[in-house]
Amino acid sequence: MLRGLDIRDMLIIDRLELMFQPGLNVLTGETGAGKSILLDSLGFVLGWRGRAELVRSGAAQGEVTAWFDLGPDHPAHRVLEEAGLPGGEELILRRINTAEGRKTAWINDRRASGEVLREVSETLVELHGQHDDRGLLNPRGHMAVLDEFAGHGAKQASVRAAWRALRAAEAAYAAAVAEQAALAEEEEFLRHAAAEIGKLAPEAGEEVVLDTKRRMMQAADRVREDIANAQTALGAQGAEGPMLDALRWLDGAAEATEGALDGPLEALGRAMDALAEAEAGVGSVLDALSFDASDLEATEERLFALRALARKHEVLPDELAALGAEYDAKLQALDGGVGATAALEKALVDARAAYRAAAEGLTASRRKAAGKLDKAMGRELAPLKMERAVFTTEIAEATAGPEGVDAVSFTVATNPGAPSGPLAKIASGGELSRFLLALKVCLSGTGTSRCMIFDEIDRGVGGATADAVGRRLAELADGGQVLVVTHSPQVAALGQHHWRVEKQVKKGMTLSTVVPLAEAERVDELARMLSGDTVTDEARAAARALLS
Numbered sequence: 001m002l003r004g005l006d007i008r009d010m011l012i013i014d015r016l017e018l019m020f021q022p023g024l025n026v027l028t029g030e031t032g033a034g035k036s037i038l039l040d041s042l043g044f045v046l047g048w049r050g051r052a053e054l055v056r057s058g059a060a061q062g063e064v065t066a067w068f069d070l071g072p073d074h075p076a077h078r079v080l081e082e083a084g085l086p087g088g089e090e091l092i093l094r095r096i097n098t099a100e101g102r103k104t105a106w107i108n109d110r111r112a113s114g115e116v117l118r119e120v121s122e123t124l125v126e127l128h129g130q131h132d133d134r135g136l137l138n139p140r141g142h143m144a145v146l147d148e149f150a151g152h153g154a155k156q157a158s159v160r161a162a163w164r165a166l167r168a169a170e171a172a173y174a175a176a177v178a179e180q181a182a183l184a185e186e187e188e189f190l191r192h193a194a195a196e197i198g199k200l201a202p203e204a205g206e207e208v209v210l211d212t213k214r215r216m217m218q219a220a221d222r223v224r225e226d227i228a229n230a231q232t233a234l235g236a237q238g239a240e241g242p243m244l245d246a247l248r249w250l251d252g253a254a255e256a257t258e259g260a261l262d263g264p265l266e267a268l269g270r271a272m273d274a275l276a277e278a279e280a281g282v283g284s285v286l287d288a289l290s291f292d293a294s295d296l297e298a299t300e301e302r303l304f305a306l307r308a309l310a311r312k313h314e315v316l317p318d319e320l321a322a323l324g325a326e327y328d329a330k331l332q333a334l335d336g337g338v339g340a341t342a343a344l345e346k347a348l349v350d351a352r353a354a355y356r357a358a359a360e361g362l363t364a365s366r367r368k369a370a371g372k373l374d375k376a377m378g379r380e381l382a383p384l385k386m387e388r389a390v391f392t393t394e395i396a397e398a399t400a401g402p403e404g405v406d407a408v409s410f411t412v413a414t415n416p417g418a419p420s421g422p423l424a425k426i427a428s429g430g431e432l433s434r435f436l437l438a439l440k441v442c443l444s445g446t447g448t449s450r451c452m453i454f455d456e457i458d459r460g461v462g463g464a465t466a467d468a469v470g471r472r473l474a475e476l477a478d479g480g481q482v483l484v485v486t487h488s489p490q491v492a493a494l495g496q497h498h499w500r501v502e503k504q505v506k507k508g509m510t511l512s513t514v515v516p517l518a519e520a521e522r523v524d525e526l527a528r529m530l531s532g533d534t535v536t537d538e539a540r541a542a543a544r545a546l547l548s
Contacts (some may be wrong), residue, residue, distance in 0.1 A: 001069045001481045002451045004127065007041045007324055012512045018499070024477035026495030027485045027514070028525055033501040034512030035485045039455055042066065045095045046125060047105065047117035055099050065094045067125055075123040080107070083116045093117070127453045128436055137423065143408035146393060149443055150369030155362045156403070162355040163402040169351035172342040180341055190327050193313070197324035202306055207317040210303040216288070217296045227286050230331035234279040241370055243272055283532045354514070366406055373442060380438035383468040386431065390413045433457040434469070441472050451481045458488040466490035489529040493546035498522050522547065
């Protein structure tokens, strides 16, 4: 519910604060007094597109603040949560427009984009008038109206979920088919390359091992003789023999020296151990250098084969094993792809069937609801002096989508025997207003949480018709909130709260203001609306009769 509106330096308003109430709120005033400026200012703070120049002449900036009470289940809470904005029982919107045209918005004292502001405002306020392109004149909105009337929330959610599942199944199947086609195009290459790599069976790190072995075998002939000579020099025919002799001689003389040779004997023992270790190591190297000439040939053959295959596939030799595994995996996917694609195709068929069932169920419910809406509209149009008009909800087949497979449109025939057609082409401005009002009354039981604003929706009607319009507006306001800008005294008299918009000239400047009216003041305002500039006693009596 809209609780208040604070306007500063907008058009011909310098400072204005309004406090609105539940029920039917009425704004009246002479033509040009500034009623449309109020709606322009409200539309500005709600993020709607409107006039380009809004800042009052001479002011640096204009500012509008609106605050709303939100129930615990109000849809605005979801929008605020998704946008990461603070919520609560009270929602405060503030928007500034500088003289240079820069606009800045806040929601609950947090900066907000125009997109988020408009998304929030769509949950807060509905604005309707004779040229309402957000409602009846826009065929794209007719389906939403019918679904709201029928309470199709759960069915719509089911269709949307089925549509998302269908699109996902289509994408998965298309991707699998495309992958199979791509694999099929390179099947011959894959099979040849996988077989070639598999036959060679490369291992990671194998090239380094083979290259080292090859270089060692190539150098073996050159160094083998030197290593063999070194082994001889270390053995019994070389250093080992004299060292053993020295050890034997010293050991025999040790007792006579009373320990003086203990140190040399220990050192000689350590030298003998080191000599044995060196001789064993040299022997191992010599054994390693012993190879058959065919070993070198086989090593070189495999090393060159690895390198040639790596160059062919433009990878490093160490990457051949992984490449082979990749080719094998693709072949497995190709060989097993028929089964996988068949499973995805079945899932797609099932998803189509599920969507079709959900969409057909929604279509059937829409057709049933369309008949109920047409009858309800017929009942509401009669008191609005349009008892001869025929309102029809037409449902045609449309391209499948998240909202189903239906195209919904409202058509009317305003006179017996006249052809029916789209509302925008058949109904006049006044007739369109009454169609809209009747439709809103039909939707009044659907639990809308938005404040509804009607801008001169009663233009072109008077007398009993205007009274019927007012009573339906009052019915819409029961348990909610409706704001009406009106020139009709019959409508104004039914308001629970009444404001008069006035234009004044102060210090040579024209300013607009809004005055709340007490009971006596309401009598004078209704009398003015009935009689014009000169308010007569008869007009006051008629005004009192309307109020009673």
